[in-house]
Amino acid sequence: MRIVGTSINRVDGVKKVTGALKYVDDIKFHGMLYVAVKRSPYPHARILEVDTKGAEALEGVKAVITGQDVPNRAGLYLEDKTFLATDKVRYKGEAVAAVAAETKEIAEAALAYIRVDYEELPAVTNAVEGLKSEAPLVHPDLGQYKWGPIFFPEPGTNISNHYKIRKGDIEKGFEEADYIVENSFYVPHIQHCPIENHSAIAQMDADGSITLWASCQSPYAVRKALSVAFDLPLNKLRVISPAVGGGFGGKAGTTLEGIVIPLAKKTKGRPVKLTYSREDEFVNSFVRQGMHATIKTGIRKDGKISAVKNTFIWDGGAYTEYGVNIVRAGGYASTGPYDIPNVWTDSICVYTNHPVGGPYRGFGMSEIHFAIEQNIDMLAEKIGMSPIEIRKINGLRPGGKNATGQIVDVCGLQECLEDVAKHIDFNRKESGSQPHKVRGKGIACGYKAPSMPNDVASSAIIKMNEDGSFHLLVSAQDIGQGSDTVLIQMAAEALSIPPQKITIKTGDTDYTPYEWQTVASRITYCAGNAVLKACEDIKEQLLELAQLRLGVSKRDLVLKDEYVVSKIIPGKGVAMKELALGLSMADGSGIHGPIIGRGAFIPPNVRNTDKQTGQGEKPVAFWTYGCQGVEIEVDIETGKIDVLKVASCFDVGKVINPKLVEGQVEGGIVQGLGSALFEELILENGIAKNPSFVDYKIPTADDMPEMIINFVENPEETGPYGARGVGEPCMVPAAPAIANAVYDAIGIRMNSLPITAEKVLKALKEKSSVL
Amino acid sequence: MKRDVCFILNGEPVKASIEPHVTLLHMLREVFDLTGAKEGCGGGECGACTVLVNNKPMNACLILAVEADGLDILTVEGLSNGLELDELQQTFIDHAALQCGYCTPGMIMSAKALLMKNPTPTEDQVVKAISGNLCRCTGYKKIVEAVMDISNRNLGS
Amino acid sequence: MNGTVKKRKAGVDGVKNFEYYKPKSLEEARELLLKYGEEASILNGGTDLIVRIHDGLSHPKAVIDIKGIEGLSEITYDEVDGLTIGACVTLNQMGENPVLLEKFRVLAEAGHTVGSCQVRNRATMAGNIANASPLADTATPLLALDAMVKVFGEEGETEVSIHDFFVWVRKTCLQVGDIVTGIRIPNYGSIEGIYQKHTRRNEVDLATVCATVIKIDGEVHIALGSVAPTPIRARKTEAFLKGKVLTEEVIEEAIEMVLGEIAPIGDIRASKDYREEIVKVLIRRGLRELIAAM
Structure with missing residues (x-):
């Protein structure tokens, strides 16, 4: 292969380094109106009355909407939300009314003229509390909502999904154990913090159809949800995602899109724009769900884990239309990448009066692995085994069985583990750089599968131009991960043409073909497969025509360097471009017409698991396995942690672009580092206390550790060129590896994130007072 | 009341009449259609709005447009010359020192200011110079490598 | 209707x-x-x-x-009046001034920890103190250096001691119409010691606690930020340390004494207890630095 596997430059590089790329907030239309949103001051309250007359009377105000303008419930997996509150507000910040005005200043000033009367209700501000029978109900009407068949809400409670794994015989597993230990962990809410805040513009045409420009990862999924919410036929709703300034899951679902559309319906064709502030981004887009984990494990003296009983309680927030699937993923992956014969898992999604939990890079895996990977180290210590050895003994390998009973086919976990142990020099103790500093090393494994309905689809169209160049059309979105470049590389390889000859177009539901979503680390795999099929389609057409032109059987023809050539007769061939519009015959007639390739893909043979046991032969498209090791230094006087070095190894099946995949992993590590050391959206009585970069810190360049990035390549049988996704998996082990290194350094288990200097120092003080 | 401001923008003298509360960032984006500088936080914390004012990097969101009077402002759009990229821009591409691209204009302007002042910065100096520019995608490694590539080239020549 | x-x-x-x-x-x-x-x-x-x-x-x-306004953007130095930094001098300009770096390094270092490079190209020390934030980075070196704030007011240009300048959280002694025109730091024979700032994140963060511990012409001066409604001097501790050799025992006693001089609060950045712990560390490290400097 000449293109796949090489570090070609990003195809979107020039537009990005020159500032020329237009993100949604950079788009300006003549006559555009600006939106401000009236938001709930309470975490939970009944709306008694909304009076918008004062705002409507203001000069410059063109439209005002309330919950009455958005009657239909919508949502990806569970239709539990309206885009503006109707009967109740369920978190502080929920949209109650919105104004479109000539300027942003007028729109903001108009909010003061909207009067909302509330009756405050008791709030659920802790997921565990929310499970109790006396807890207030966040969604009393849950039973009337619609949801997908793979989710299990419990009407009359705050449980919006209860996913179960029942594998083997849990009691027998515990009986076989020499030790039984139980540990609990907590992962707080964090936020994606893309540098681009959410932004959307809507415009209504004269015929009532709507065009929406949105900074969204998944234009087709957005179109679907909005069509339900606003009774819009899909051919009357066009969603354009021109560019996405960072997603990490936060722009996967629908948020502010549902506010601009009803406003646009009232502004007589004038476009309506809403761009979130950073504070909005923190509170009113999505957050990563908080999670309480309890893991009870039975282990034998020889290191083999015989039983695991997990309880994961997720703080889903006010709406869990998306979150229910995170909870499902947390359930079916609940053992981590280990082969454990007896498993009992309850993964429970709980409605609370917190900001809306949603997809976040890792999709539950970062959260559960923070618990699982520390638990493994604790077990190792219990039986006097090294963290490496216990992972070798229990780690999944081909032929093993995971939590769902699926037999593992390809799995490079053991190779990754060895690679990382070597590069972090795991067994070597390092001394601190100063007397008050101590060092520690930690390791963590991780795995992740795309968590998506089994039959989600991808498609691609590739059009050939008369000069032998191509346009590749997909709706896989390059949100920074490099899909534009990688998909072009795969197409160029398949068609034997230089990548420069392909221009990619994405993100317009009227013009680019269907893609379910740009999420789940699925694009290289799913969209890649669709692209390859489109290329196969083109190839077939070209060979057909070349066969006629050359008089050589197409079995003996091959695409090579922009030509269709004979495999047998040297020099015999025809330039591909000569076939671009079909074949011109000797008599002047023509056949076939323009070459356009079409490809469609659904991951093969992925099937539902059993409702009661969670067991199934192939519940996911593929699993990505990997491992990370870290070296840290702790200041034992202040508690401050420096992450010095991270070694990472993932089995990606096939590296399509080394430079880009390294960038994915480096970014995942540093994002994981942020979640480990700094990040928490602090919620007190349902109110976010730090919704700004002043007090919610994400890593800067100064926090970057030395990073050693390696890959192993055990091909994914159904993957394009053997590739599988890694964009999310690479973040998963980062935080638990740091937590394990903290234990190695100071002998203290940090059971909750973030591991702030203050927490570390407090624990050190407690430890020394006990000793 | 609107006030007139005259300043140099990407090498050209320009004029605007602007309300005092409007920030330099807003003026660049809305009046001059230069949308390379972005608003990521509006509070000087993320650096996405970084432009050079008299060759010094500053947060355009923390400057009133009226203050620009008499100053020399360089935005990312002024770095390249037609299709010819600045050396630093090309190096960002070559090192894959960008992903979503939203922080990239600000990041490049901070790095550019450093290189203008010190053509051969050390890695630590690079890190410190860009620590006011948040990037959520890259983990910063390739950004630092890109700037160091230029530093090393300058050191060699 | x-x-x-x-x-x-x-x-x-x-x-x-x-x-x-x-x-x-x-x-x-x-x-x-x-x-x-x-x-x-x-x-x-x-x-x-x-x-x-x-x-x-x-x-x-x-x-x-x-x-x-002309004349507010200069840094001047002479042996009689010491160093005067105009109100409009930016923190980065301070960081590049040779005299400041040589003679008043602690101040340059404190100024360098404010915000990002972009912020320091705009922000000034006058602004840093005029906001009267309890955690202003440049406040503690100025307190430790007994700086004078130059104010243009009713009686023309006068000087106010930095010790009288901070009144409460976000409140200074300035009256309506007063303008800080500069800050003057008297000349000293020798200044040793360091500014320390404890933060959650190393770069671009507000101080959880900050401290200047210096020795000026043989006398220890200690100033702390984010431990009281205003930045403060630890006068009692300084008096205790006067004439004493800085042994480990003396340092530990001094630390206990400092704790009696502060009144930190707990907030989103840190608890009261943690601030007290960090104060101890910063004072200990600061005083040890003075031993090392001798």
Whole structure:
């Protein structure tokens, strides 16, 4: 292969380094109106009355909407939300009314003229509390909502999904154990913090159809949800995602899109724009769900884990239309990448009066692995085994069985583990750089599968131009991960043409073909497969025509360097471009017409698991396995942690672009580092206390550790060129590896994130007072 | 009341009449259609709005447009010359020192200011110079490598 | 409803409308400040004011930009008066001044920890202290150095001791119409010691606690930030340390004494207890540094 596997430059590089790329907030239309949103001051309250007359009377105000303008419930997996509150507000910040005005200043000033009367209700501000029978109900009407068949809400409670794994015989597993230990962990809410805040513009045409420009990862999924919410036929709703300034899951679902559309319906064709502030981004887009984990494990003296009983309680927030699937993923992956014969898992999604939990890079895996990977180290210590050895003994390998009973086919976990142990020099103790500093090393494994309905689809169209160049059309979105470049590389390889000859177009539901979503680390795999099929389609057409032109059987023809050539007769061939519009015959007639390739893909043979046991032969498209090791230094006087070095190894099946995949992993590590050391959206009585970069810190360049990035390549049988996704998996082990290194350094288990200097120092003080 | 401001923008003298509360960032984006500088936080914390004012990097969101009077402002759009990229821009591409691209204009302007002042910065100096520019995608490694590539080239020549 | 609704004009008292002035002289500036009284804000580096306006925390009617006033942008030094830093000198300009770096390094270092490079190209030390934040980075070295704040006010230009300058959280001794024109640091024979800032994140963060521990001509001066409503000097501890050899025992005693001089609060950045722990560490390290320097 000449293109796949090489570090070609990003195809979107020039537009990005020159500032020329237009993100949604950079788009300006003549006559555009600006939106401000009236938001709930309470975490939970009944709306008694909304009076918008004062705002409507203001000069410059063109439209005002309330919950009455958005009657239909919508949502990806569970239709539990309206885009503006109707009967109740369920978190502080929920949209109650919105104004479109000539300027942003007028729109903001108009909010003061909207009067909302509330009756405050008791709030659920802790997921565990929310499970109790006396807890207030966040969604009393849950039973009337619609949801997908793979989710299990419990009407009359705050449980919006209860996913179960029942594998083997849990009691027998515990009986076989020499030790039984139980540990609990907590992962707080964090936020994606893309540098681009959410932004959307809507415009209504004269015929009532709507065009929406949105900074969204998944234009087709957005179109679907909005069509339900606003009774819009899909051919009357066009969603354009021109560019996405960072997603990490936060722009996967629908948020502010549902506010601009009803406003646009009232502004007589004038476009309506809403761009979130950073504070909005923190509170009113999505957050990563908080999670309480309890893991009870039975282990034998020889290191083999015989039983695991997990309880994961997720703080889903006010709406869990998306979150229910995170909870499902947390359930079916609940053992981590280990082969454990007896498993009992309850993964429970709980409605609370917190900001809306949603997809976040890792999709539950970062959260559960923070618990699982520390638990493994604790077990190792219990039986006097090294963290490496216990992972070798229990780690999944081909032929093993995971939590769902699926037999593992390809799995490079053991190779990754060895690679990382070597590069972090795991067994070597390092001394601190100063007397008050101590060092520690930690390791963590991780795995992740795309968590998506089994039959989600991808498609691609590739059009050939008369000069032998191509346009590749997909709706896989390059949100920074490099899909534009990688998909072009795969197409160029398949068609034997230089990548420069392909221009990619994405993100317009009227013009680019269907893609379910740009999420789940699925694009290289799913969209890649669709692209390859489109290329196969083109190839077939070209060979057909070349066969006629050359008089050589197409079995003996091959695409090579922009030509269709004979495999047998040297020099015999025809330039591909000569076939671009079909074949011109000797008599002047023509056949076939323009070459356009079409490809469609659904991951093969992925099937539902059993409702009661969670067991199934192939519940996911593929699993990505990997491992990370870290070296840290702790200041034992202040508690401050420096992450010095991270070694990472993932089995990606096939590296399509080394430079880009390294960038994915480096970014995942540093994002994981942020979640480990700094990040928490602090919620007190349902109110976010730090919704700004002043007090919610994400890593800067100064926090970057030395990073050693390696890959192993055990091909994914159904993957394009053997590739599988890694964009999310690479973040998963980062935080638990740091937590394990903290234990190695100071002998203290940090059971909750973030591991702030203050927490570390407090624990050190407690430890020394006990000793 | 609107006030007139005259300043140099990407090498050209320009004029605007602007309300005092409007920030330099807003003026660049809305009046001059230069949308390379972005608003990521509006509070000087993320650096996405970084432009050079008299060759010094500053947060355009923390400057009133009226203050620009008499100053020399360089935005990312002024770095390249037609299709010819600045050396630093090309190096960002070559090192894959960008992903979503939203922080990239600000990041490049901070790095550019450093290189203008010190053509051969050390890695630590690079890190410190860009620590006011948040990037959520890259983990910063390739950004630092890109700037160091230029530093090393300058050191060699 | 019939007829048309008469539209009222929004934002007549709109939050963001203000007049901008750029006076050329102190007199002119003072006149404007007196005219608008409490509704005027001085614009210098703007890194605090413009955020406050953006966030709707400040609603000035007039913004008086003092950067057009001649003479406020210089750093001067002579052996009699010491070092004078004009109000409009930015923190990065301070960080590049050879005299400052050589003779008052602790101040340059403190200034360098404020915000990001971009912020330091705008922000000034005068602005840093005029906000009277309890955690202002440059406040503790100025307190430790017994700096004088130059103020243009009713009686023309006068000097106020930095010790009288901070009154409470976000409140200084300045009266309406007063303008800080510069900060003067007296000349000293020798200054040893360091500024330390404890933060959650190494770069671009506010101090959880900050401290300047220096020895000026043989006497230990200790100043702390983010431990009381204003930045403070630890006078009792200083008195205790006077004439003492800095042994480990003395240092530990001094630390206990400092704890009696502070009144930190718990907030989103740190608990009261943690702040106290960090104070101990910073004082210990600061005093040890003085031993090392000898």
